[in-house]
Amino acid sequence: MRRWEYTAADGRVFVLDRQTGVESVREPNGNTLTISATGITHSAGPRVQFLRDGFGRILPVIDPKGNGHGYAYDGAGDLTDHYDGRHGLLEVRDPM
Numbered sequence: 001m002r003r004w005e006y007t008a009a010d011g012r013v014f015v016l017d018r019q020t021g022v023e024s025v026r027e028p029n030g031n032t033l034t035i036s037a038t039g040i041t042h043s044a045g046p047r048v049q050f051l052r053d054g055f056g057r058i059l060p061v062i063d064p065k066g067n068g069h070g071y072a073y074d075g076a077g078d079l080t081d082h083y084d085g086r087h088g089l090l091e092v093r094d095p096m
Contacts, residue, residue, distance in 0.1 A: 013025070049062040
């Protein structure tokens with residue numbers, strides 16, 4: 001089975017795909033978040049957009065108000081910087 005639904009004890013329904021991960025979350029009240037490689041969309045309309053480079057890495061994330069958060073990567077493809085649209089570099093922490 002590649003794709004399935006999981007219903008949590010609180011009534012939320014998660015649609016999961018073996019290759020892409022979580023595709024959507026539906027709340028008992030009918031509100032739904034749809035998740036894809038290009039962003040996250042709420043059933044009421046607001047959207048967070050992911051713009052990607054040729055390697056599939058997220059460059060900017062655009063929130064529903066049009067504000068951006070940018071990301072930079074080194075030659076190995078590791079995240080090196082995170083910038084918001086107002087303050088500049090925020091913080092990068094290497095967990096290793």
